[in-house]
Amino acid sequence: MASTRKEPKSKYTVDRGMPGAFEGETVTRRRFMTLTAHGAGAGAAMAFTLPALGFAVGTAVFERPPVRWEAVGTTEDFPNDTYIPKVITMTTGIGEVGKTTVYMRARNDEIDEKPDPPGYDEQFVAVSTRCMHLGCPVRYVGASQRFICPCHGGVYDFQGKVAGGPPVRPLDRFYTRVRNGNVEVGPRYSVNSELRRFDSYRDPAQPLDGIGQYLYPPRLSTQKQ
């Protein structure tokens, strides 16, 4: 059986009788040139593909926008039993598109639990209008003390917790602080159904209870406090 099979060629070019072969040479010149040409082509293609890809992905995925604090009114402006809508700028330089509405009220010790983390001077609650189903804008209906989303029927209670419909977690909030008697609204943060704070805020439709907080990791583009 073995005798009928062709003898395997030696890996040395000298043994294969190639003209001009060197002692100990295993890569033929044809093979070397082919590999070099292909390698050079691949290198040239990578030289423009990788920077272009990094250009498209880099800023989008890695860059953190600067932290903005925006004054929305004085400490007397906000009652603790209803919400006052205020417009803040989320993204600068793009006009109306960069603005969003936040619903503001003062802390109500009967409804709100202890501030978290302890020591943070959060005297005011700023609720984001971004629905946690798919991001439509919710509005606060004073008569029923509910936030209602026009798109797919999401309903939230006075605290922003889900009261009905498809949303997967309570409404996002914003950090608030008081400076010189003015209430300022800062970066956004997400909360899970127990109102536990997630500094690096998540997109809507990402549940943050149980396994959800691991399935939807914090992004590189959102600030940490």
Added chain:
Amino acid sequence: MKLPKPPLPSTLNPRPKRPGEPRTKPLDQAKEAGIASVDWIDERTSLSGGARWMMFRKVPKGTNWFYTLGSATMFAFLSQAVTGVFLAMYYDPSPTRAYESARYITNDVFLGEFVRGMHKWGSTVMVILIFLHMARTFFFGAYKYPRELNWVIGVVLLILTFVMSLTGYLLPFDQRSYWATIVAANITASGPIAGPYLGDFLRGGAEFGATTLSRFYAIHMLLVPGLIAALIGAHLYLVARLGTTAPPWLKPQEPEKLKEERV
């Protein structure tokens, strides 16, 4: 192959040349020039063989109007491409100017409303035609061996068309397109593990920002159309290479000659 001449009455047949008449008239010269220039190109490129291979194919018996849905889809795409190119002459993909420029196209540019309407409604027509074409392929069994790869390319084309629909929807930049894009980006971001990063990639950041619109615009008018055009080329090549299928209600027929031989 020489086709028989149509049976025309003798008065309509071209008259034979009279003696003494100049051999070539201007019309003949123009014809000669046309043939000569086509020959000049063909001698250098041999394109006529490829063109003949593409166009003069044998089609099975029973080929009917359903077989035109693919071409209809391609013409819908061509219509989108042409109207899109001209819309881009007036459109401005900046967040502060986009809505105004779209309004300008509709209200002020001559035929602007018509061309924009063609592009808008044409996109819906294209999606409908794709589904009809796909249904024809499915129900006629035209996706089976050896045409599986063509089905795969077709599905990629379908997805790319959806990408076009999604990215084009933002461009008018009114309330509907803005919120639809927010929802679409959040649906993307709702995928586990990779979702949040894909959402960032789509938006160009954590929030709908200054570059989201131009990002969608570049994808809509540069990236995806090129891919679609290339894949339509591959799709058509495979159609010409493999031929089309007969409708499923036709039974395979033995050639008359074979029947005679068997007897």
